[in-house]
Amino acid sequence: MLLKRVFGKPEKFSMYYKQILYEIDSLGIGSLWLIAIISVFMGGVITIQSAYNFTSPFIPLYAVGLGTRESIVLEFSPTIVSLILAGKVGSNIASEIGTMRISEQIDALEIMGINSAGYLILPKVVAAMFINPFLITISMFLGVLGGYIMGVASGACTSYEYIFGIQSFFIPFNIYYSLTKTVIFAFIITSVSAYHGYYTTGGALEVGKASTRSVVYNSILILVANLVITQLMLV
Amino acid sequence: MIEIKNINKSFGDRKVVNDVSFVFETGKTNIVIGESGSGKTTILKVMVGLHAPDSGVVEYDGRPFTQQSEKEKQEVRKEIGMLFQGGALFDSLTVEQNVAFPLDMFTNMSQEEKNERVNYCLAKVKLEGRNKLFPAELSGGMKKRAALARAIANNPKYLFCDEPNSGLDPKTSLVIDALIKEITQDLGMTTVVITHDMNSVMEIGQKILFIYKGNNWWTGTNKEILTTDNEEILDFVYASEFLKQLKPRK
Ligand SMILES: Nc1ncnc2c1ncn2[C@@H]1O[C@H](COP(=O)(O)OP(=O)(O)OP(=O)(O)O)[C@@H](O)[C@H]1O
Numbered sequence A: 001m002l003l004k005r006v007f008g009k010p011e012k013f014s015m016y017y018k019q020i021l022y023e024i025d026s027l028g029i030g031s032l033w034l035i036a037i038i039s040v041f042m043g044g045v046i047t048i049q050s051a052y053n054f055t056s057p058f059i060p061l062y063a064v065g066l067g068t069r070e071s072i073v074l075e076f077s078p079t080i081v082s083l084i085l086a087g088k089v090g091s092n093i094a095s096e097i098g099t100m101r102i103s104e105q106i107d108a109l110e111i112m113g114i115n116s117a118g119y120l121i122l123p124k125v126v127a128a129m130f131i132n133p134f135l136i137t138i139s140m141f142l143g144v145l146g147g148y149i150m151g152v153a154s155g156a157c158t159s160y161e162y163i164f165g166i167q168s169f170f171i172p173f174n175i176y177y178s179l180t181k182t183v184i185f186a187f188i189i190t191s192v193s194a195y196h197g198y199y200t201t202g203g204a205l206e207v208g209k210a211s212t213r214s215v216v217y218n219s220i221l222i223l224v225a226n227l228v229i230t231q232l233m234l235v
Numbered sequence B: 001m002i003e004i005k006n007i008n009k010s011f012g013d014r015k016v017v018n019d020v021s022f023v024f025e026t027g028k029t030n031i032v033i034g035e036s037g038s039g040k041t042t043i044l045k046v047m048v049g050l051h052a053p054d055s056g057v058v059e060y061d062g063r064p065f066t067q068q069s070e071k072e073k074q075e076v077r078k079e080i081g082m083l084f085q086g087g088a089l090f091d092s093l094t095v096e097q098n099v100a101f102p103l104d105m106f107t108n109m110s111q112e113e114k115n116e117r118v119n120y121c122l123a124k125v126k127l128e129g130r131n132k133l134f135p136a137e138l139s140g141g142m143k144k145r146a147a148l149a150r151a152i153a154n155n156p157k158y159l160f161c162d163e164p165n166s167g168l169d170p171k172t173s174l175v176i177d178a179l180i181k182e183i184t185q186d187l188g189m190t191t192v193v194i195t196h197d198m199n200s201v202m203e204i205g206q207k208i209l210f211i212y213k214g215n216n217w218w219t220g221t222n223k224e225i226l227t228t229d230n231e232e233i234l235d236f237v238y239a240s241e242f243l244k245q246l247k248p249r250k
């Protein structure tokens, strides 16, 4: 029901276009720092842990680089970063739209003859589906870089081995798989939290609850979707 | 002209509006008065379609609004300007962006034309020079006035004001009353004003609907309200101890 209204015909394209640019900036660029820091550190930790576990003489040390790359590209960047975005962006969207609901701003849009669901939600969905793949790509790159820095700095592996590792057995399809996940997760994050915000009733307390609820639903849905997509694409 | 016929509305099992009918006339300021909680805002929200009535009909110049599809309702709503009781300004936009919003959405005005119109509306509500402030930086009364400027920005055919004067000092109140009356007459709007303020009622109440416990209890003009012998309306008008002494005796 809500989705149908979200994808209704816009009143004026230029206004939607402006909103999309604004949302790309606020949802995407606004999360860049958080993602960068998390990715570098997680990449580092994954490298050190892999090296710590690969103590068998039969496993070459370049497997550390390979393992780090695969963990980051397949799982950490698309799924874990999306979960973090579900917390940050999701609660932000739910509380923003929820506040607009309880302070009658959504009613004010409706009274003007504007499809409020479309105007408020569509730009967010489009913006996130567009910008998140870039964020995740950056996260992959920084994660692998973080692994290199910390791996070499901690002596877990040598620079040559790590670089050799991250270059070997590269499967382009994995990137495609990850970015597909990312786009689907972006859709889940924005639409689920917008839904919870849009149907808030009551006062400030309910806005808080809607925002919490949206993070919970987002996380569960992302994990379930992750399983389904992995089954469909990798198996 | 907006006509409401036999409007009923309940929330849960609480009946809030009970069989109210009225004709809001064009070019006049139609005023709805009544105690707090009597159902005034609810009637207004039924009229603009934010609440669906349990039964009854709302007609905008003969257009059967209540039975129309969502698309048709949107067309009617483009002719509506509404001032909400709480203002309902868009938090993320400045005052001038708020006022310009309906223009951005529904007109093809150039930027200069929009600026001119925005400044004109802001001057009308005595908010000139406050263009760049955000709603959070305004006082309660200023929010109300900015919201009124937004409501009239696109020259609506139907103007709804839910307590335009609450939170305003008597002097600014008069300015706002005069503004509402002026644009209503000059532009031939159909204006519906909810108020508690007896000053406004006497200043601009060309047609009055008195709501008592969700019922249409009394209708008349501002002159008639002084001479009526309806007990509830006299209680409402002469509420304070001071005014009770002025209350005409039968
Ligand atoms: N969304 C709602 N859900 C449930 N009850 C409501 C809702 N809106 C209003 N009511 C109830 O309807 C009654 C009438 O409310 P309404 O807002 O119409 O009063 P009002 O005449 O505008 O009062 P005031 O002058 O204080 O603004 C109140 O008792 C209120 O509790």
Ligand SMILES: [Mg+2]
Pocket: B040, B041, B042, B085, B162
């Ligand atoms: Mg009210």
